Amino acid sequence: MHVLKFLPFLLPTALASLEVAQRSTTACNNSPSLCSKTYGQITHLGAHDSPFVRDSTTDYSTFGNQYYNTTVQLSAGVRLVTGQVHKNNNEWHLCHSGCDYLDAGTLESWLSEIKTWLDNNPNEVVTVLLVNSDDASASDLNTVFKAANITSYAYTPSSTGAVATWPTLQELISSGTRLMTFIASLSDNTGATYLMDEFTYIWENPYDVTSASNFSCKPDRPSDVQGNTAAALSSHRLPFMNHFLDQEIGIGGIEIPDVGAISTTNGQNGTGNLLTAADTCKSAYSNRQPTFILVDFFDKGPAIDVVDKLNNVTDATGRTAVPNTNSADTSGTTTSGGTFVGLTDLVNEAKTGANPSLGNWIWVGGDWVTIFGGGISI
Structure with missing residues (x-):
């Protein structure tokens, strides 16, 4: 009886406390502490x-x-x-x-x-x-x-x-x-x-x-x-x-x-x-x-x-780690001789009779100092 009598007074306070608790655990841009910023x-x-x-x-x-x-x-x-x-x-x-x-x-x-x-x-x-x-x-x-x-x-x-x-x-x-x-x-x-x-x-x-x-x-x-x-x-x-x-x-x-x-x-x-x-x-x-x-x-x-x-x-909280981080760095983009994989692929295209644009040659060129020092035979 007494609990029911005071319920209308207790309910708003309880709901307010619940809302504060929810806000404190909700992340904005991956952090609860940033929501109010x-x-x-x-x-x-x-x-x-x-x-x-x-x-x-x-x-x-x-x-x-x-x-x-x-x-x-x-x-x-x-x-x-x-x-x-x-x-x-x-x-x-x-x-x-x-x-x-x-x-x-x-x-x-x-x-x-x-x-x-x-x-x-x-x-x-x-x-x-x-x-x-x-x-x-x-x-x-x-x-x-x-x-x-x-x-x-x-x-x-x-x-x-x-x-x-x-x-x-x-x-x-x-x-x-x-x-x-x-x-x-x-x-x-x-x-x-x-x-x-x-x-x-x-x-x-x-x-x-x-x-x-x-x-x-x-x-x-x-x-x-x-x-x-x-x-x-x-x-x-x-x-x-x-x-x-x-x-x-x-x-x-x-x-x-x-x-x-x-x-x-x-x-x-x-x-x-x-x-x-x-x-x-x-x-x-x-x-x-x-x-x-x-x-x-x-x-x-x-x-x-x-x-x-x-x-x-x-x-x-809530961030997803990038996949296969090590495989994405520059070590995965070069051959053992230091030549960029993209350039090798472009050379292979040219060997088959394709005609890559000058822009493509430039943009996949990689380390031009190394390339000019040895280059690739077409």
């Missing part, structure tokens, strides 16, 4: 040129920036994926510099892959950054996004300019707007306001780095804050830290990812290491950590460990 407060790990994979499907192209596809990246903890948009046969494709070199397929197909992942991971917020190399209009891109059926996830900003405070991850998840979309660059997003012009909301440090000692925290883009950290911070734009190292291969200024240094570049020790660079930039930004860190070969280092340190995450 705003989108701009945390650091999101980014896979540079996400769809451009260095594996057998691309003849181990030395211009590939990742060893695993976008689905694997996202499942392992990546939350920012970038790609380059080009027009190819009247379709919008993801191509590395040009579609004659490395074509990762249509933008629609890639967005559909991301949409499927979002469907299966309802507590995750993902950011897409597209480099708009061939000036696709907002209408062009919106058509592709709609075809991929992903626009229902898209976040639309409350302001047409940079804002001081973004929604929390939990707010984005609860509202179902778990896809943040930036375009570099988009002068007019009329009719598709979820497509955010990158440099309206973001500023970047330099990205063309070929020496491990030359990483810099200084703003580089957009031009109105170039070299001026104070101006960049006061603009309320989100800090974007590029941290990938290239090497010049001596043919017309061509640069490829410096795979030989990747464990240091994405690691926590040595010249140009990610942890030191991130801590240096956080200090330079008045103790504000970079909102995004963009790396090549995200699984090396591994880069996610540095991002966890920045986010004070010690309770990461």
Whole structure:
């Protein structure tokens, strides 16, 4: 009798306690501790040129920036994926510099892959950054996004300019707007306001780095804050830290990812290491950590460990380890003589009478110094 009498008073308290307990165990972007943080407060790990994979499907192209596809990246903890948009046969494709070199397929197909992942991971917020190399209009891109059926996830900003405070991850998840979309660059997003012009909301440090000692925290883009950290911070734009190292291969200024240094570049020790660079930039930004860190070969280092340190995450959950990590590194892409497998395959194609393009020869060339020293007999 007495329990029943007080039940109406006890029930709300019990339900509230249950809700708090559920919130404390629900992970947002793989951690319960991130749910209450705003989108701009945390650091999101980014896979540079996400769809451009260095594996057998691309003849181990030395211009590939990742060893695993976008689905694997996202499942392992990546939350920012970038790609380059080009027009190819009247379709919008993801191509590395040009579609004659490395074509990762249509933008629609890639967005559909991301949409499927979002469907299966309802507590995750993902950011897409597209480099708009061939000036696709907002209408062009919106058509592709709609075809991929992903626009229902898209976040639309409350302001047409940079804002001081973004929604929390939990707010984005609860509202179902778990896809943040930036375009570099988009002068007019009329009719598709979820497509955010990158440099309206973001500023970047330099990205063309070929020496491990030359990483810099200084703003580089957009031009109105170039070299001026104070101006960049006061603009309320989100800090974007590029941290990938290239090497010049001596043919017309061509640069490829410096795979030989990747464990240091994405690691926590040595010249140009990610942890030191991130801590240096956080200090330079008045103790504000970079909102995004963009790396090549995200699984090396591994880069996610540095991002966890920045986010004070010690309770990461729900991540899927990358498959067969050791088989994906550069040791699996070369022959015993040091020649890239992709180049050997291309030579075999030529022997059968095929006529590979000049672009294909360049993009699978591998270590040109070694090749020119000995080469392959056709």
